[in-house]
Amino acid sequence: MKSLQVELGERSYPIHIGADLLGQADWLTPYIRGRQVAVVTNETVAPLYLQPLLNSLKDFKTTPIILPDGEAHKNWQTLQLIFDALLEQRHDRRTTLIALGGGVIGDMTGFAAACYQRGVDFIQIPTTLLSQVDSSVGGKTGINHPLGKNMIGAFYQPQAVLIDTKTLNTLPPRELSAGLAEVIKYGLICDAPFLDWLERNMSALLSLDNQALTEAIYRSCAAKARIVGADEKESGVRATLNLGHTFGHAIETHMGYGQWLHGEAVAAGTVMALDLSQRLGWISAADQQRAIHLLQAAQLPVVPPVQMTAADFMQHMALDKKVLDGQLRLVLLQALGEAIVTADYAPAALNDTLNAPYTQG
């Protein structure tokens, strides 16, 4: 059991991490202001964890809201189901929304909380490794638009985040690996010693050792909290968290939401960012190989989809939120553990990366 505080002035909040936190009312009720609570979850998570959570909320008027599962449903139509339920059950502006599920549930519930009556409280209980180490920290909420991922949303902070490592017992192995892509990312962008730790502990993580998971999640959240605390609205260093994401979003959009898991797309995108960084002479071929091996140890894809051309990538990347006044900025590595955001690279090098003959391993 470990805790940390995300420091954001009056919007600061705690993250509690450990085995069997879910369903312990004492970890939850101090963060609920009113008497109304809506628990937003999905059809996959509800049968597993909704009832234990509702049991710990016996003193409140609770409204369970069960959404369809998957990134394909991260849109306005699904968001509207949350608003419909809140209004039908007459939730007022002192209500608290609890997100019980993965990143999609967290992003949508957070955005619903940001917008419902112009802002109500919410609490995150992320149940996937990806959401535990990524979307539960930093206040990014939102939905997809047919023309782009996460294009509609808000920066909105929760009252608290509860992470129960036991919820990973029911997570499909492919999704566990997808979460590890983001864990590895923290090592690559800002914590080189963490890469050593990951190389030593990857098998413990894959076998769901609670102590190893708690440590990896804690260290990931702490890295993200440091970065977000320094740059809440993503005007500078926060953008380094998007290592691999510009390429990765292009893969997700091109293949259709839900075909590649987010973390899988980020893993392949990270390899592309490493490739470009190496072509620019910023990291060595050995660094590049070491990172690729770590991603492979986590059972992640390390090559982009074979059918995607350089032109496909360029078309999707032109809509990326990191485009400023027409210039495509990318997150690249100057060394393992040291990322920068820059538009100052040779276009020819990017072109070479997009056309590189990627091969597995």
Next chain:
Amino acid sequence: MKSLQVELGERSYPIHIGADLLGQADWLTPYIRGRQVAVVTNETVAPLYLQPLLNSLKDFKTTPIILPDGEAHKNWQTLQLIFDALLEQRHDRRTTLIALGGGVIGDMTGFAAACYQRGVDFIQIPTTLLSQVDSSVGGKTGINHPLGKNMIGAFYQPQAVLIDTKTLNTLPPRELSAGLAEVIKYGLICDAPFLDWLERNMSALLSLDNQALTEAIYRSCAAKARIVGADEKESGVRATLNLGHTFGHAIETHMGYGQWLHGEAVAAGTVMALDLSQRLGWISAADQQRAIHLLQAAQLPVVPPVQMTAADFMQHMALDKKVLDGQLRLVLLQALGEAIVTADYAPAALNDTLNAPYTQG
């Protein structure tokens, strides 16, 4: 020409008020950060004021977005038209949205700016008296939900507000009066001397005297800016701005959006709040009559719709955002110029007010 500053720390912004401001680039361009601008307006306003505005934006890449007119379109479907246009024209997160129109355009454009790529800049150019004195100040943005008005939204501040009193020349007289309902409200809740001024200047305002309009708008915005500055998120005194609005929203919802203008519903709702305040012994019958006469001088309705029953009002008001944990709080007057928000009133008195035999004049 008068200016004031809305003081909200790092979210502070100026309001410039005067005749012929529209189309003078110098009032606009200092508040635009990037090279992209989207002007959001509607089918009624576009033929009148869009071209002069675009002429003053020649140095920018501009995207005009023309929406259908009216409160009935203040919904997600219309909001989506803004996002579609922004994404199709590849607006990035340094774009600026300009709201050119009344309150509906301002509320939707502000909410679109709050949500697009999790927040971009916006500027308000309100063209109705109501939006000039009310929705352009304070950062309330949002859309309606089938189950309630303004239920989905955000608190989001503009970079600047430009108010051109000449735009009122094309405003239908009924809408001018609706705006005056909010002007009178400021006198009633926090500025008794302004009531004297309004009694003396009502005919100048109705005949669109630019100097009188500038003064009335300035004084209204200053009152609202004082209140919002003290309570940005509406946890306390800001709720007094809703004098007449709880009853008024019930009228708008019951009659169907767009049948009664917002200001008309607020005027009748204000009379109901005055009636309840007088029944509680807080204001005199003479105070009540004086306020009613001022609303009548502004050519506003002073009785609720004859077909609405007490039960109709109670049903709609139960969903009001000022309901906290089941208690209906109302804005009432303790004296002319002195409003409070309270749930501490005899339910029987509210019942009497809802059943009162209102008669015109």
